[in-house]
Amino acid sequence: MREAYIVGAGQSAYGAFPNESYRSLFATAYEEAMDSAGGVDPEDVDEAVIGSLGVGGRQLGLSGPAVTEHVGLHGVPSSRIENACAASGYAVRQAVQAVKSGMADVAIAGGYEVMTDMSGDVAKYWLGVSGETEWERLTGTTFSGVYAQMASAYLDAYDATPDHFSKVAVKNHANGAKNPKAHLGFECSLEDAQNAPVVADPLNLYHCCPTSDGAAAVIVASEDVASSCDDAVRVAGVGAASERVGLFQRESYTSIESTARAAESAYEMAGLGPDDVDFAEVHDCFAIAELLAYEDLGFCERGGAATLIDDGVTELDGDLPVNPSGGLKSKGHPIGATGAGQVVEAFKQLTGHADDRQVSGATVGLTHNVGGSGGAAVVHVLEGGVL
Amino acid sequence: MREAYIVGAGQSAYGAFPNESYRSLFATAYEEAMDSAGGVDPEDVDEAVIGSLGVGGRQLGLSGPAVTEHVGLHGVPSSRIENACAASGYAVRQAVQAVKSGMADVAIAGGYEVMTDMSGDVAKYWLGVSGETEWERLTGTTFSGVYAQMASAYLDAYDATPDHFSKVAVKNHANGAKNPKAHLGFECSLEDAQNAPVVADPLNLYHCCPTSDGAAAVIVASEDVASSCDDAVRVAGVGAASERVGLFQRESYTSIESTARAAESAYEMAGLGPDDVDFAEVHDCFAIAELLAYEDLGFCERGGAATLIDDGVTELDGDLPVNPSGGLKSKGHPIGATGAGQVVEAFKQLTGHADDRQVSGATVGLTHNVGGSGGAAVVHVLEGGVL
Numbered sequence: 001m002r003e004a005y006i007v008g009a010g011q012s013a014y015g016a017f018p019n020e021s022y023r024s025l026f027a028t029a030y031e032e033a034m035d036s037a038g039g040v041d042p043e044d045v046d047e048a049v050i051g052s053l054g055v056g057g058r059q060l061g062l063s064g065p066a067v068t069e070h071v072g073l074h075g076v077p078s079s080r081i082e083n084a085c086a087a088s089g090y091a092v093r094q095a096v097q098a099v100k101s102g103m104a105d106v107a108i109a110g111g112y113e114v115m116t117d118m119s120g121d122v123a124k125y126w127l128g129v130s131g132e133t134e135w136e137r138l139t140g141t142t143f144s145g146v147y148a149q150m151a152s153a154y155l156d157a158y159d160a161t162p163d164h165f166s167k168v169a170v171k172n173h174a175n176g177a178k179n180p181k182a183h184l185g186f187e188c189s190l191e192d193a194q195n196a197p198v199v200a201d202p203l204n205l206y207h208c209c210p211t212s213d214g215a216a217a218v219i220v221a222s223e224d225v226a227s228s229c230d231d232a233v234r235v236a237g238v239g240a241a242s243e244r245v246g247l248f249q250r251e252s253y254t255s256i257e258s259t260a261r262a263a264e265s266a267y268e269m270a271g272l273g274p275d276d277v278d279f280a281e282v283h284d285c286f287a288i289a290e291l292l293a294y295e296d297l298g299f300c301e302r303g304g305a306a307t308l309i310d311d312g313v314t315e316l317d318g319d320l321p322v323n324p325s326g327g328l329k330s331k332g333h334p335i336g337a338t339g340a341g342q343v344v345e346a347f348k349q350l351t352g353h354a355d356d357r358q359v360s361g362a363t364v365g366l367t368h369n370v371g372g373s374g375g376a377a378v379v380h381v382l383e384g385g386v387l
Numbered sequence: 388m389r390e391a392y393i394v395g396a397g398q399s400a401y402g403a404f405p406n407e408s409y410r411s412l413f414a415t416a417y418e419e420a421m422d423s424a425g426g427v428d429p430e431d432v433d434e435a436v437i438g439s440l441g442v443g444g445r446q447l448g449l450s451g452p453a454v455t456e457h458v459g460l461h462g463v464p465s466s467r468i469e470n471a472c473a474a475s476g477y478a479v480r481q482a483v484q485a486v487k488s489g490m491a492d493v494a495i496a497g498g499y500e501v502m503t504d505m506s507g508d509v510a511k512y513w514l515g516v517s518g519e520t521e522w523e524r525l526t527g528t529t530f531s532g533v534y535a536q537m538a539s540a541y542l543d544a545y546d547a548t549p550d551h552f553s554k555v556a557v558k559n560h561a562n563g564a565k566n567p568k569a570h571l572g573f574e575c576s577l578e579d580a581q582n583a584p585v586v587a588d589p590l591n592l593y594h595c596c597p598t599s600d601g602a603a604a605v606i607v608a609s610e611d612v613a614s615s616c617d618d619a620v621r622v623a624g625v626g627a628a629s630e631r632v633g634l635f636q637r638e639s640y641t642s643i644e645s646t647a648r649a650a651e652s653a654y655e656m657a658g659l660g661p662d663d664v665d666f667a668e669v670h671d672c673f674a675i676a677e678l679l680a681y682e683d684l685g686f687c688e689r690g691g692a693a694t695l696i697d698d699g700v701t702e703l704d705g706d707l708p709v710n711p712s713g714g715l716k717s718k719g720h721p722i723g724a725t726g727a728g729q730v731v732e733a734f735k736q737l738t739g740h741a742d743d744r745q746v747s748g749a750t751v752g753l754t755h756n757v758g759g760s761g762g763a764a765v766v767h768v769l770e771g772g773v774l
Contacts, residue, residue, distance in 0.1 A: 001488065001489040001490075002488075048629075053447070053448055054441075054447070054469075058520060059519075059520045059632075060440070060441070061440055061469070061470075061471035061518075061758070061759060062470060062471045062632050062758055062759050062762040062763060063469075064469075064470060064629070064763070065470070065629040065630070065632050065758070065762040065763050066519075066520075066632050066762070068629060069629065069630075069631050069632060069636075069762075073629070074629055074630055074631050075628055075629060075630065075644075075645075075648060076628070076629055077480075077627035077628055077629060077649075077763075077765075078470075078629040078763065079468055079469070079470045079477045079481075079627075079763065080468070080469045080470065081466055081467070081468055081469075082441075082448070082450075082451075082466070082467045082468075082469060083448075083449060083451060083452070083465075083466045083467065084448035084449045090466045093464075094466075094481060094484075096488075097481070097484045097485050097488040097490055098484050098488075099488075100487075100488035100489060100490065101388065101389075101483075101484040101485075101486075101487035101488040102388040102487060103388075103484055103487065103625070131448075132446075132453075133445060133446045133453075238490070240464035240466075241462055241463070241464055242435075242451070242452040242455060242456065242460070242461055242462060242463055242464060242465040243452070243456075243461055243462065244452075244456050244461050245446075245449050245452050245453050245456060249456075257462075258462075261462060262464075371448070371449055371452070372448060372449050375449040375452040375453070376449060376451070376452050376464075376465065376466065378464075
């Protein structure tokens with residue numbers, strides 16, 4: 001199997017930019033990615049895969065070609081991939097497949113979403129489309145409501161409290177405060193997080209990620225191309241899986257089986273395990289999701305996530321920093337950009353460009369992107385310092 | 388580069404089935420594909436790629452996993468790809484990349500659309516999303532209007548008349564009348580086609596494809612798997628390209644550059660040329676599109692399409708039959724299903740299962756799927772009798 005490498009990565013700031021277009025945000029991310037990829041020029045690009053949920057109905061058809069033509073890539077095969085909030089995690093995986101197949105030497109994987117130029121109700125509708133339609137969305141279950149059901153089940157099953165959700169928020173805001181691209185780049189105290197208004201019991205405002213605008217792009221290349229680039233991070237493992245879209249159809253509410261399966265595949269391809277991971281960017285759309293990720297990714301045993309957060313293991317200076325970027329909670333969650341944006345952070349960490357939030361000695365990084373409440377998941381294991 | 392083969396293919400009937408769901412239509416196609424693939428079982432499936440424009444807002448997020456879970460494939464990596472009317476042509480290409488990458492031995496590529504359960508105005512809106520948003524759709528240009536501009540330019544540039552559009556309709560209806568899965572499976576006379584009401588001058592009703600419901604699925608497999616299957620068609624060449632989404636931004640109205648580029652790539656990979664093609668399924672969303680395809684695919688020189696149709700070359704018993712299935716015009720055009728459905732027809736032709744519409748001696752087939760007015764195109768060159 002051909003090797004694939006990440007050789008460049010960039011993102012726009014995440015935040016509320018109602019006057020930006022999906023094209024202008026993507027262009028910002030693409031240009032930063034290209035600038036970071038010394039050795040690759042636009043004319044080298046063989047393929048583009050763009051993740052987006054298509055929130056807001058700007059260009060519902062052909063939005064892949066619409067953003068790539070805007071940055072001068074007309075002609076290049078370009079398509080949109082959608083897997084709810086995992087859209088661009090799957091875009092990265094597809095770009096990796098394109099390179100491994102031999103059909104591309106250089107592939108762009110990106111994503112974008114513009115979400116804040118709508119009234120609150122419309123934004124809620126769009127978020128809801130990531131849930132199951134007939135028995136979740138149409139019966140009034142909001143997306144935070146779905147994760148609240150998982151949170152309740154978790155509190156029931158294990159020795160955990162809502163304070164553990166709040167500690168996730170405190171940690172991720174502490175990291176995001178060091179990230180100039182973060183949407184909510186401020187610190188929060190444990191008291192702030194504990195006392196926030198309830199959104200969907202037991203989840204409060206600080207247990208939920210924001211609705212963000214933004215874009216991200218990464219450049220995936222063959223070994224030949226990568227060996228002439230300034231920086232290269234090896235895609236050691238890739239794993240993906242689906243699961244029943246509706247939560248009510250699943251066997252467990254305290255585990256996301258698609259994550260566990262995706263991680264198993266990614267570790268197997270990489271020949272590495274959770275113990276080898278130096279840091280991870282995980283899908284913390286809600287605080288409970290980060291705790292479930294610790295367990296599904298094998299960072300601890302079932303029910304052990306609360307201890308992991310209590311002991312500070314996943315803090316920036318802990319043994320296994322999680323979400324050094326600030327995660328979805330603080331860095332933000334522009335749906336279609338999120339998965340590629342996690343790989344942007346991993347690339348920066350593994351090439352020593354993460355500035356104030358650099359994880360020291362980071363060699364192996366993991367990214368974990370979830371669609372909906374787990375209908376889809378994708379995991380990448382990335383290795384720096386190989387070429 | 389690993390070889391990839393089509394080892395099974397199926398489709399629902401195309402037509403107006405407002406009481407069917409996107410899930411039930413996909414299940415019909417998937418089951419026929421599986422039944423045709425002696426040697427492959429559901430548990431062998433490593434990957435699923437589902438094309439859909441998402442018409443009608445049923446399950447806008449995660450509809451890939453939503454249809455694959457319905458046929459028992461939960462767990463399998465599953466995603467939705469969108470490239471307007473080329474969605475599932477790109478899904479097939481992505482499945483081919485998955486197999487060639489070595490990350491999958493068996494990949495399902497499918498597509499679906501349910502379009503007839505909406506009022507006429509809503510359906511028109513959804514079709515319009517395949518056009519460019521700001522300067523086409525929002526200024527009132529319908530999708531037939533976009534192709535009418537191409538048709539006018541073609542009539543201006545070359546020695547062709549609207550009768551040539553009508554002859555395309557007559558040919559494709561003659562073929563579709565032999566296809567039990569066709570939406571408009573009846574013959575039409577040249578007079579019928581000439582005297583139909585105008586839709587967008589110079590295009591009349593018989594120069595436009597219908598709005599259809601339907602689904603299609605193909606099974607792509609590695610050589611190892613294919614060698615133990617009943618039938619196998621080699622994916623000899625794959626090509627894809629994008630182009631500026633808005634027609635007004637292009638250099639030519641009488642050629643779809645993305646088709647020409649995609650064909651060039653596919654022929655190059657296959658080591659074959661247009662002279663080697665025994666039949667083709669081309670994207671005749673409007674009759675002018677079939678004539679442009681003849682030229683962009685290299686079946687004749689520029690301006691030569693009218694002569695090709697006049698001489699009967701592309702009829703079922705001609706030297707180069709085009710759209711033996713009936714094409715989008717007669718077989719129908721359920722947007723997300725169309726590209727995969729073309730590969731279904733090519734598989735049947737190349738394995739000798741096309742019954743009354745069998746192209747005799749067919750060894751090399753070409754499929755050609757266009758997104759919008761050419762913002763995306765994808766071409767497959769398929770070879771039977773190899774394994």
